[in-house]
Amino acid sequence: MSSLDLARWQFGIVTVYHYLFVPLTLGLSILVALMQTRWHRTGDERWLRMTKFWGKLFLINFALGVVTGLVQEFQFGMNWSDYSRYVGDVFGAPLAMEGLLAFFLESTFLGLWIFGWDRLPKRVHLACIWLAALGVNLSAYFILAANSWMQHPVGYRINEESGRAELTSIWEVLTNSTLLAAYPHTISGGFLVAGIFMGAISVWSMRQGRNVAAFRSTARLGFATALIATAVVSVTGHATAQIMTEQQPMKMAAAEALWETETSAGFSLFAVGDVRNGRNHVNLQIPMGLSFLATNTLDGEVQGINDLQAEYETTYGPGDYTPAVGIAYWTFRLMIGFGVLAGLVAAAWLWWTRGGRTPTNPWVYRIGILALPLPFAANAMGWIFTEMGRQPWSVFGVLSTADSDSPTVSAGMVATSLGVYTAIYAVLAVVEVRLIVKYVRAGLPEIAPEAPDDDEVERPLAFAY
Numbered sequence: 001m002s003s004l005d006l007a008r009w010q011f012g013i014v015t016v017y018h019y020l021f022v023p024l025t026l027g028l029s030i031l032v033a034l035m036q037t038r039w040h041r042t043g044d045e046r047w048l049r050m051t052k053f054w055g056k057l058f059l060i061n062f063a064l065g066v067v068t069g070l071v072q073e074f075q076f077g078m079n080w081s082d083y084s085r086y087v088g089d090v091f092g093a094p095l096a097m098e099g100l101l102a103f104f105l106e107s108t109f110l111g112l113w114i115f116g117w118d119r120l121p122k123r124v125h126l127a128c129i130w131l132a133a134l135g136v137n138l139s140a141y142f143i144l145a146a147n148s149w150m151q152h153p154v155g156y157r158i159n160e161e162s163g164r165a166e167l168t169s170i171w172e173v174l175t176n177s178t179l180l181a182a183y184p185h186t187i188s189g190g191f192l193v194a195g196i197f198m199g200a201i202s203v204w205s206m207r208q209g210r211n212v213a214a215f216r217s218t219a220r221l222g223f224a225t226a227l228i229a230t231a232v233v234s235v236t237g238h239a240t241a242q243i244m245t246e247q248q249p250m251k252m253a254a255a256e257a258l259w260e261t262e263t264s265a266g267f268s269l270f271a272v273g274d275v276r277n278g279r280n281h282v283n284l285q286i287p288m289g290l291s292f293l294a295t296n297t298l299d300g301e302v303q304g305i306n307d308l309q310a311e312y313e314t315t316y317g318p319g320d321y322t323p324a325v326g327i328a329y330w331t332f333r334l335m336i337g338f339g340v341l342a343g344l345v346a347a348a349w350l351w352w353t354r355g356g357r358t359p360t361n362p363w364v365y366r367i368g369i370l371a372l373p374l375p376f377a378a379n380a381m382g383w384i385f386t387e388m389g390r391q392p393w394s395v396f397g398v399l400s401t402a403d404s405d406s407p408t409v410s411a412g413m414v415a416t417s418l419g420v421y422t423a424i425y426a427v428l429a430v431v432e433v434r435l436i437v438k439y440v441r442a443g444l445p446e447i448a449p450e451a452p453d454d455d456e457v458e459r460p461l462a463f464a465y
Helices: 003-018 022-042 045-078 081-115 122-151 170-174 177-207 212-247 249-255 289-295 305-316 325-352 362-370 373-388 411-442
Strands: 156-159 164-167 267-274 279-286 393-395
Touching (some): 022 212, 045 212, 081 170, 122 170, 122 177, 177 362, 177 411, 212 289, 212 325, 249 325
Antiparallel strands (some): 267 279
């Protein structure tokens, strides 16, 4: 394999691995803040214990997310130096804002929240978790701004003298139409992950007979969050598909294995294609479904791969502008399928626990627990589709992936770093799972009695992380 192939594999592995932590952090930060708010308003000790329990799981996930995320940005300088040289002035701006503003906000106030129990006034301490959650979700906005610029470059110009892209409007980058569609879709995907995560762990704890009433409350909170998130993901996904059809029609055509331009195009459920000859042998469809998804009309026109290939050759010159159709097609379907299944499990569990009911059928509990990987898989499939569907471009219409790697980095060097990172990430995965399992099995923490409210008496910590 060439250094380019290996660099793409490394970037893909690091990105997908890192993104296992991101959506959980996005959603769980808000849910923990909501639980602490509930405790603050009601004084119900149950919600304090829940805040501590889920807050600990949130912190474990956040720490692993930070560690794996740092590698992401270093890759641009190590394996993709030509990319960094050519578009770094534009691409780096929102990433710098993320580090200087959002990450500073989340890390500072998360630290105050961790060490501020019984040291800060309750309202100030509550504000800390909300500001940390705001920083987490603001961080996602800036990172998505950088990624959306790769999908739909705006607010820049090419300096012919320096041979570099230069930023002309940070406002255009931060209000990119692709970003405005992708951000709510990503955030709602994060709430889907966090909701199912909370629901599945609560179901397991209920099954073990531990604090059933308390975990029943968080099971319903988690599954309700997941069900609402499923609806929002569907709506925002529809909007994202329309933006994608307009800006990257080849990606949509590949997602549907649509070879020829069609009106009233059907949504493909199952296809067997002949990529070499540009056609399908089998294609089971929902009539007019693709036209509705892509254009919001039943008779809308959707461009096909063959026509777009010819158009791109005229615009950009000779070359193969078709992404890996099989990967685009199936990751798009798996993304939708896993997400829908997660939403159905959430709806079922809300029904099974309605009116104060506690299920007794063991299969009900198994279904709730087995739902845990579904939203993680859906998010992973979505990002694989998003990035691989853009190929052969690293920046759509501006810079190809083949022209983006580091010319002085050999295949052996990339293979070595790929092997090292993969081994380290395998170890980190074991650490993450063992820590999560350890604290889930430990159950809800006990509340230490409050000391007398006396300046001369040291107040013990209710909890320590």
